[in-house]
Amino acid sequence: MLAGAYAKINLVLDVLGTRPDGYHELATVMQTLELHDSVEIKEAREIELVVEGAVLPTGPCNLAFRAADVLRRRVGYTGGARIKLVKRIPLAAGLAGGSADAAAVLRGLNNFWGLGMQSGELEEIGAAVGSDVPFCLRGGTALVRGRGERVEPLPGLPPLGVVLAKPPFGVSTALVYNRYDDTKDPLHPDVQGMLQAVRSGDVNGVVTRLGNSLEAVTLAMHPEIGEIKSVLAAAGALGVLMSGSGPTVFGLFENLSTARQAADRIRGGNFGLWVTKLYTPPA
Ligand code: C5P
Numbered sequence: 706m707l708a709g710a711y712a713k714i715n716l717v718l719d720v721l722g723t724r725p726d727g728y729h730e731l732a733t734v735m736q737t738l739e740l741h742d743s744v745e746i747k748e749a750r751e752i753e754l755v756v757e758g759a760v761l762p763t764g765p766c767n768l769a770f771r772a773a774d775v776l777r778r779r780v781g782y783t784g785g786a787r788i789k790l791v792k793r794i795p796l797a798a799g800l801a802g803g804s805a806d807a808a809a810v811l812r813g814l815n816n817f818w819g820l821g822m823q824s825g826e827l828e829e830i831g832a833a834v835g836s837d838v839p840f841c842l843r844g845g846t847a848l849v850r851g852r853g854e855r856v857e858p859l860p861g862l863p864p865l866g867v868v869l870a871k872p873p874f875g876v877s878t879a880l881v882y883n884r885y886d887d888t889k890d891p892l893h894p895d896v897q898g899m900l901q902a903v904r905s906g907d908v909n910g911v912v913t914r915l916g917n918s919l920e921a922v923t924l925a926m927h928p929e930i931g932e933i934k935s936v937l938a939a940a941g942a943l944g945v946l947m948s949g950s951g952p953t954v955f956g957l958f959e960n961l962s963t964a965r966q967a968a969d970r971i972r973g974g975n976f977g978l979w980v981t982k983l984y985t986p987p988a
Pocket of ligand 1: 728729731837853878
């Protein structure tokens with residue numbers, strides 16, 4: 706069987722505080738993109754992982770492997786599966802590529818192994834694998850709270866065009882959160898305003914409320930991110946923001962074709978470019 710593992714961006718991300726478990730309490734609106742990895746599952750005696758399109762570990766360090774392993778242990782399943790990931794989502798980018806793969810593996814193996822698990826159970830297992838996995842299991846547009854485990858679906862947005870621009874390095878999410886803790890006067894974006902805009906399908910309201918508590922932290926480590934934001938804004942983006950803990954910056958455009966034209970104008974800079982659009986998975 707073959708499944709898509711879709712990237713996400715954060716339209717708004719507010720860090721509300723630290724939790725006793727060391728994680729951070731979040732209020733974020735996540736949005737699925739059409740950009741995706743592919744996950745293929747075939748029969749095998751053990752869990753085997755093969756990765757194409759990127760150099761990645763294929764053992765327990767890989768979230769997709771871990772997801773399969775945790776699921777198998779949880780239900781006491783004795784068989785295996787050969788999982789092939791075809792990577793297109795950039796790595797360590799703030800786009801939840803690893804979590805998307807893990808979510809697709811959980812959903813895929815639930816079917817492939819005939820486990821009959823409900824989505825709530827899968828989300829609980831997903832949360833143990835990674836904070837973004839519960840959202841990736843649902844996809845679409847959602848308010849995500851807690852550490853990432855509380856996912857509340859929101860109405861889908863129109864398929865706005867998206868240009869992703871990623872500088873030639875990744876960042877460690879854990880390091881960004883650590884640095885956030887040392888920040889004196891962190892930004893708290895307007896989550897309520899974003900929710901209102903999303904709920905009323907107000908694209909103008911969405912683009913004016915883009916905001917991310919982590920952006921200034923990653924930007925302080927990598928000033929290139931600020932330059933990339935300016936380049937995307939000058940190329941005509943309706944709004945521009947760093948996604949998650951970064952370093953990828955996204956620009957929102959009216960549609961796919963205006964996003965493509967903008968990407969063509971800024972090609973050749975010191976960043977990778979991907980053109981995609983907002984995606985609402987079929988119900
Ligand atoms: O859950 P995940 O392994 O994806 O998180 C990576 C790191 O990001 C964690 O080790 C933690 O340092 C940080 N994190 C956090 N609060 C969250 C999500 C992630 O502090 N809500």
